[in-house]
Amino acid sequence: MWRACLLLGSMAVCLVGASEPSQAFTAYVSNEKSNTVSVIDTEKWAVTKTIKVGQRPRGIEVTKDGKYVLVAVGDDDTIQMIDTAKQEVADTLPSGPDPELFVQDAEGKILYVANENDNLVTLIDIARRARVGDVPVGVEPEGMAISPDGKTLVNTSETTNMAHFIDTGTREIIANVLVDSRPRFAEFKRDNSELWVSSEIGGTVSVIDPAKRAVTSKIEFSIPGLRREAVQPVGMSITKDGKTGFVALGPANRVAVVDGGTHKVTKYLLVGQRVWHTAFTPDEKYLLATNGLSNDVSVIDVAALKVIKTVQVGELPWGVAMAQQ
Amino acid sequence: MKAFALGAMAFCIFASTCLAAEPVEIKLAYIGPAKLPSTLSLVDQPADDDGLAGARLAIQDNNTTGAFLDQRFTLEEVRLKDGADAAAAASALADGGVSFILTDLSADDTLRAADAVRQRSAVILNVGARDDRLREEDCRANVIHVAPTRSMLADGLAQYLAWKRWKRWLLVVGSHPADRLYADALRRAATRFGAKIVAERVFEDRGGARRTDSGVTLIQRQMPVLTQDAPEYDVLVAADESETFGAYLPYRTWDPRPVAGSAGLVPKSWDAAHDQWGAIQLQNRFVKLNSRRMTELDMQAWTAARMVGEAAARTHSGDPGKVSDYMRSPDFSLAAFKGQSLTLRDWNLQLRQPILLADGRMVVSVSPQEGFLHQTSELDTLGVDRPETRCKLK
Structure with a gap:
C-alpha cells in the first residue's frame, strides 16, 4: 500500500493506492554467442553491466539465497557462479560435460543438472561444490523441473521423448511419460496440479497430471500464415495462480498466451526472432523473453498482455533469470 | 512394486x-x-x-x-x-x-x-x-x-545457387552411369530454379589409379584443359558420384570459379x-x-x-x-x-x-532456402513432388 496526502486547508486528502509502486529488479540474460551475461535493471529497462563468462552460456538461475547467479557454460564443461554483489564470476561447479539446463531443490542445497552426453541427471551439492550422485535417464536429458513439494524431480529426454519422474528421496525413476518429439522444458503449476512439457519438434505442450503421471491434454498452436514446422515451443512461464501460461515459440517469433484452465491459446504476442526462454519479474508484472536471432529481450506487460519494450543485449541471448535486487 | x-x-x-x-x-x-x-x-x-x-x-x-x-x-x-x-x-x-x-x-x-x-x-x-x-x-x-534422392540433393544445391544468383553453370559430368543420373538431376534442378547450364563437359574415366606418387603435377595440367574455353559462367557444377575427378576441380579450373556438386560445395544429408x-x-x-x-x-x-x-x-x-x-x-x-x-x-x-550444403570444413547453408514456398511442406520443394510422381505404391 502506498499513500500520498495533500493538505487542503484543514482537510487532508489522501490517495490510497492498491498496489506497490513499481520496484526495480535485476534480470540476468545469458548470451550464447557473446560469452557474456547482460544485467538488466527492470526499472530503467536498460543493460547496466555486461559480465564476461565462460564459453557458450545457456541455462541460468539465481540461487535461492540470492547470492549467486548460476550459469551453465557448456563449452567449458562447467557451471559458473556469478557473485550478485560483485557481479563477477566467483566460483565454478563440477557439472560434468556440456551442461545446459539445471534446477535447484527448494532449499537451494542440491542442484540437478541434465548431463546430455552421458544420459544422466547429475546431483551437485552447491555449498560443497561437489558432485554427489547421478540418476540414469533417457537419451539427451534436457528440461528440468522440481515439484512444488520438492518430492519429485522431472527431467525430459530429447531423443527418448519422455518426462522422467524421479523421487528426490530415493533418486530413482518412479514413472516415465511419453510426450511429443524433442521435449525441451518442463514447468509445474505452483499448486502441483499440472506439469507442462514443451516439445520443440512435436510443436505442442503436453499437460501432465503429476498424480496420475499421464498426459491429460495437449496445448496446440496455430498461427495464420505460418507453417506448422515453424512453431517450436521451448521456454515457458506459468503465473503463480496457475491461470495464465506463456510459451515461447522459437522461430515462430511469438510468445503464446495460454489459458491455464482451458489450455487454449488466447493470444499470440509478436516478439523478436527465435524466442527461446522466459522469466517473470518477482512481482509478476512483467515477463522477459529472450530473442536469440534479434539479439534482444522483449518485455511483456503481463496484465495488459502487450510487448512494451525491447532491450538490446549480447549475441544469441538464450536464458533469463530474475533476482530481487 | x-x-x-x-x-x-x-x-x-x-x-x-x-x-x-x-x-x-x-x-x-x-x-x-x-x-x-x-x-x-x-x-x-x-x-x-x-x-x-x-x-x-x-x-x-x-x-x-x-x-x-x-x-x-x-x-x-x-x-x-x-x-x-x-x-x-x-x-x-x-x-x-x-x-x-x-x-x-x-x-x-x-x-x-x-x-x-x-x-x-x-x-x-x-x-x-x-x-x-x-x-x-x-x-x-x-x-x-x-x-x-539425387533430385533432392540437386534441388537443395540449386536453391542455394539461385539465392546467391550464381545462375550460369558449367556442368562437368563423369562417364559412369551414376554420374549421368546425378547430371540428370542437376539439369532438372537448373530448370526448376532458373539456372542456365551454359555448357557441358564430360570427364572420360579411362580407369587410371586414384593413388599415384606424382599425380598432382599431371592433374594440375589436366583440369585447366578440361575447363578452358567455356562460355561465361558463375559456378562449375560437377556430377561425379564415381569419385574419378570431382575433387580435382577446386583451384584448378581455367577460370577462377567456385565448384559445387560432387566437390566444393556438396549437398548432403549430414x-x-x-x-x-x-x-x-x-x-x-x-x-x-x-x-x-x-x-x-x-x-x-x-x-x-x-x-x-x-x-x-x-x-x-x-x-x-x-x-x-x-x-x-x-x-x-x-x-x-x-x-x-x-x-x-x-x-x-x-x-x-532438409539438405545440408557443406564445403568439407563447415556447413555453409541448409536448404530449403528462404523464399522457396510450398503449399504443404517447404521440404517438398526438394525432389519429385506429389503431382509429378510416377509412383503407384503396390
Missing part, C-alpha cells in the same frame, strides 16, 4: 544382467557391401563400418528408451561380397524373424531384397541408394527411403561439421562410441533405426505390422537434428528432410 520394477529397468541400461520382465524384442538388420568404394581424397575414405556405426548408435539410443518401455532392439549385420545374392540374404534375415532391414545396396539389389521379403511382410529401409527410380517407376510398398539444432549431442555420442566422425551414410542408418524405435515407442508395440503402419501414418515424425521434424511422403515413402 511398479516403482521398483521401473527403477530396476533403469539400472539395466548399465548392467549386463537384468532381473526385470522379459522385454519385447524388435529385430533389425543391416545389409551393406563388403567392399567399400574408393575416393579421390584419403580424408573421404569411408571406414569399414561406415553406415553400420550409425545403426549401432541408434540401436543403443533405442535401447535406452526401450529400457523404460520393456522393449529391446537388436541388430544383425550382413556384408555382401560383389555379386552376392541380395535376395537370398534378405530372405534369410526375414526367415530369422527380422522385420526391419536397413540396406546400403545398389538400386537393383535394393529391389531384389525388397521383392524377396515382400511375402514375409518385412520392411526395407533404404539408407544407401539415392536413385530416383526407386521412389518413382520402381517404387515398392515395402520400401521406406531414408537416403535423399556432415561431420553439422552442429546446429542440438546436433552436437549426436556428434559427441557418435565420436565417443566410434572414435571417428559421423558421415552421411552413418546418419541415414541412424535415422532409419531411430524411425523403427520411435514408431515402436509410440505404438507401445513390438508387432512389426503395427510399427510399420505407424511409420506410414500421418502421425509419424522424427526429430533428427535438422531443425524440424522429418516425415514420410505418403505417395512414395521417401523421408522429407
